[in-house]
Amino acid sequence: MHAQDPLPAAPTGDLEDQVLDALRTVFDPEIPVNIVDLGLIYDLRVLEDRRVFIDMTLTAPNCPVAEEIPIQVADKVKSVPGVVDATVSLVWMPPWTQDRMSEEARLQLNLF
Numbered sequence: 001m002h003a004q005d006p007l008p009a010a011p012t013g014d015l016e017d018q019v020l021d022a023l024r025t026v027f028d029p030e031i032p033v034n035i036v037d038l039g040l041i042y043d044l045r046v047l048e049d050r051r052v053f054i055d056m057t058l059t060a061p062n063c064p065v066a067e068e069i070p071i072q073v074a075d076k077v078k079s080v081p082g083v084v085d086a087t088v089s090l091v092w093m094p095p096w097t098q099d100r101m102s103e104e105a106r107l108q109l110n111l112f
Helices: 012-023 068-078 103-108
Strands: 041-046 051-056 085-090
Touching: 012 041, 012 068, 051 068, 068 085
Parallel strands: 051 085
Antiparallel strands: 041 051
16 A cells, blocks of 8 residues: 555444544543543544544533543544544533433442
């Protein structure tokens, strides 16, 4: 393969699963739950050219790590084999609520 050759096609579904697995290693520093189960990932798009776009939120707009978590997320996603680039956007609408948490996260935090 030469630098100018196009990358071979990769099933975007498989890559999406790998990206989600990587995102499950990122935690909100104030809550011992990963950002996927916490419900902070609002949208995840893997394009055919293997660029990844993520819309995410935080538990509060004034979160002290608001600048750090998106960078950490992008770095984790870029480390997934096959990912060409990752763009992470912070969004605030709709506001995050505990309703977005997975059942596993609720169990971890004793919210039942």
